[in-house]
Amino acid sequence: MKNSARTARVTVSCDGKGMVSQAGAVLLWETLRATGLGRGLSQGLSRWRAPRAVHDPGKIVADLAAAVALGGDCLADIAVLREQPELAGPVASDPVVSRLVAALAADGPRALKAIRAARAAARERAWALAGRDAPGADGGLVTVDLDATIVIAHSDKDQASPTWKRTFGFHPMTAWADHGAGGNGEPLAIMLRPGNAGSNTAADHIEAVRLSLAQLPRHLRRRVLVRADSAGGTHDFLAWLTAPSRRLRYSVGMTITEDMQAAIGQVPAGAWTPAYDGDGQARDGAWVADITGLLDLSSWPAGMRVIVRKERPHPGAQLRFTDIDGHRFTALATDAKKGQLADLELRHRRRARCEDRIRNAKDTGLRNLPLKGYAANQVWCEIVALACELLAWTQMIALAGEARRWEPKRLRLRLFSIAGRLVRGGRRLRLRLAHRWPWADEVTAAIARLQALPAG
Numbered sequence: 001m002k003n004s005a006r007t008a009r010v011t012v013s014c015d016g017k018g019m020v021s022q023a024g025a026v027l028l029w030e031t032l033r034a035t036g037l038g039r040g041l042s043q044g045l046s047r048w049r050a051p052r053a054v055h056d057p058g059k060i061v062a063d064l065a066a067a068v069a070l071g072g073d074c075l076a077d078i079a080v081l082r083e084q085p086e087l088a089g090p091v092a093s094d095p096v097v098s099r100l101v102a103a104l105a106a107d108g109p110r111a112l113k114a115i116r117a118a119r120a121a122a123r124e125r126a127w128a129l130a131g132r133d134a135p136g137a138d139g140g141l142v143t144v145d146l147d148a149t150i151v152i153a154h155s156d157k158d159q160a161s162p163t164w165k166r167t168f169g170f171h172p173m174t175a176w177a178d179h180g181a182g183g184n185g186e187p188l189a190i191m192l193r194p195g196n197a198g199s200n201t202a203a204d205h206i207e208a209v210r211l212s213l214a215q216l217p218r219h220l221r222r223r224v225l226v227r228a229d230s231a232g233g234t235h236d237f238l239a240w241l242t243a244p245s246r247r248l249r250y251s252v253g254m255t256i257t258e259d260m261q262a263a264i265g266q267v268p269a270g271a272w273t274p275a276y277d278g279d280g281q282a283r284d285g286a287w288v289a290d291i292t293g294l295l296d297l298s299s300w301p302a303g304m305r306v307i308v309r310k311e312r313p314h315p316g317a318q319l320r321f322t323d324i325d326g327h328r329f330t331a332l333a334t335d336a337k338k339g340q341l342a343d344l345e346l347r348h349r350r351r352a353r354c355e356d357r358i359r360n361a362k363d364t365g366l367r368n369l370p371l372k373g374y375a376a377n378q379v380w381c382e383i384v385a386l387a388c389e390l391l392a393w394t395q396m397i398a399l400a401g402e403a404r405r406w407e408p409k410r411l412r413l414r415l416f417s418i419a420g421r422l423v424r425g426g427r428r429l430r431l432r433l434a435h436r437w438p439w440a441d442e443v444t445a446a447i448a449r450l451q452a453l454p455a456g
Contacts, residue, residue: 021082023433024443027450028066028095029088031394035126036456037386038062040118048103048111056091056196060100061115063091065386068365069410075101079206086422086429105375114381116214117373119389123186124217125456126393133396133404141249143178144188144212144230145354146391151369157376159390168436170369171197172381173204175212176357178350179396183404185357186392188212190381202236209241209248209322216428225249227351233333235299240303242335254306254331263294264308264329275309278344286311288341291331300333307332309345356387356407363408364388396448397453414439415446421443 032038040060049057066088067078075097092100104111127134136142153160153169154409160169175189189211193204205228205439213221226232226241230253241248254260267289275286292305310327339347360368365384369377392413395404406414418437423430433440 005350007373009076010173011268014064016436018422020422020431022080022416023087023431024416024418025066025070025081025393025441026087026447027415027429028069028324028390030391030447030450031397032062032066032128033135033455034129034397034450034453035122035393036342037118037122037390039456040121041080041115043233044114044118045104047114048100048107048425055090055096057104059099060092060097064097064383065390067453068383069390069408070416071103071364071408073368073370087431093307094174101371104379105371105373108375108378111379114426115379115386119256120215121281122393122456123215123389126389127217127396129453130393130396133179133183135179135218136223136234141223142220142227143180143227144209145176145178145185145351145357146173146205146208146226146228147176147354147358148193148197148204148231149358149363150172150195151197151220151366152254153369157372159194161428163195164199167195169351170377171195171199172309172366173197173392174246174354174358175208175210176354177212177253178353179392183396184360184392184407185353187357187361187385187388188215191383192381199386200231202234202240203236205232205234205237206240218251220245221399225346225380227251229253229351238301238304238333244301247337251332251334251344251351252334253348256329256331259295260306260308260329260331261292263312264289266294267291267308273341275311276342276349278346278367282344283311288345290341301335303335303337304333305336305445306362307334307341307348325357360408361388368439384418394446394450399442400450403442415443418443 041055045057045061063078067081071079073177074079076094077098078091081088093403094101103198120124148171150163150165150167151172152171162170164166171193173191173193174187175183177184177188187243190206191208197204201384209226226248233254238250241250272289273289274282275288277283286309288307290305291308295306299302308329308331310329313328322381332345335346336344361384364387369380370379371380418433418440420431420433423432433443
């Protein structure tokens with residue numbers, strides 16, 4: 001049997017001219033242009049431009065976001081853009097980048113406000129361009145998912161501390177706009193917190209929602225569904241959500257208490273209805289019931305309902321003290337007055353997509369906070385948010401089908417990493433992509449869609 005493996009040795013030299021790696025990054029720069037994010041950052045950060053400075057602070061932050069979107073995880077990774085000035089434009093040196101981040105950190109609240117204002121304006125433009133694919137475009141609710149996560153620190157950094165998981169680092173609170181089954185999601189807030197910050201701190205949940213609402217187009221801020229796990233099931237947080245000035249909708253997890261266990265024991269067998277699986281079909285071995293009338297909810301917001309799910313644990317699962325008769329129970333609280341119990345419970349369970357968003361953010365710069373100062377790392381979190389938004393808006397505006405659901409790793413492997421050659425002629429610069437690349441047509445079609453849009 002013949003060995004078909006390549007045996008010829010490849011000769012390598014560094015004399016290629018006009019070659020471009022990461023040629024698919026043009027998608028990100030076109031998204032910056034079409035959404036107006038680049039222009040918004042330049043205007044918002046103009047006060048931090050030093051006299052006679054060559055580089056625009058807004059352009060530096062946009063370049064950092066693009067570098068992180070391409071897989072970078074520190075300030076120095078902006079170098080991947082510096083060697084491609086024909087496409088990326090002039091890119092600042094590492095010392096200039098470091099000085100800017102230090103200046104923004106030194107003026108933290110004002111700098112964060114400027115960056116967030118640019119993000120909000122670009123989001124409104126991006127959602128308008130996306131049309132029916134944008135959250136809330138069908139007249140429904142914009143779903144905002146809250147969840148905290150652990151970011152491990154491997155060195156002594158400002159306000160890094162032991163976490164509840166017995167690790168060492170930070171415990172940021174995040175908020176995400178869900179794109180539904182047809183897309184991914186985008187960050188609305190990434191709040192940096194010390195590692196010892198609590199999971200169910202109502203003040204942090206409230207601040208995350210405040211930041212999220214400020215990121216939404218104004219006409220959508222009254223059409224918001226806030227979802228959270230049991231850490232959000234606190235009196236203070238739900239009271240804030242349901243205040244007359246806000247009247248936000250909610251679906252939050254609830255810890256099973258002794259009162260709930262007693263109420264569950266009183267539910268008639270016929271009151272349990274089949275729960276749904278992820279496809280909306282009846283799931284064998286899982287049921288839901290409404291126990292609102294069996295509880296004293298006088299200290300909770302008016303109109304709150306408590307829905308309980310019971311299911312047979314999967315083989316090998318370790319039972320908990322709240323499990324009754326061999327079944328596992330979970331509970332949620334919601335203000336929804338209409339809808340079948342199974343639909344409401346499934347809607348809440350889809351909050352798990354938030355965990356995928358966090359995992360993708362950790363693949364896009366959030367896995368490690370690279371700077372020593374706490375304020376500087378909060379600026380880094382804003383850069384991570386910008387990078388995640390660039391990816392999400394590129395997918396929402398320019399891509400179609402399965403590509404709208406690709407995670408960052410797949411986007412980098414299939415779209416951004418395509419090679420190309422720069423060709424000059426007729427006073428024009430042309431980027432010729434590798435024609436044998438399987439996804440070359442998707443890249444060129446997406447770039448064409450973006451270039452057909454006016455600048456934001």
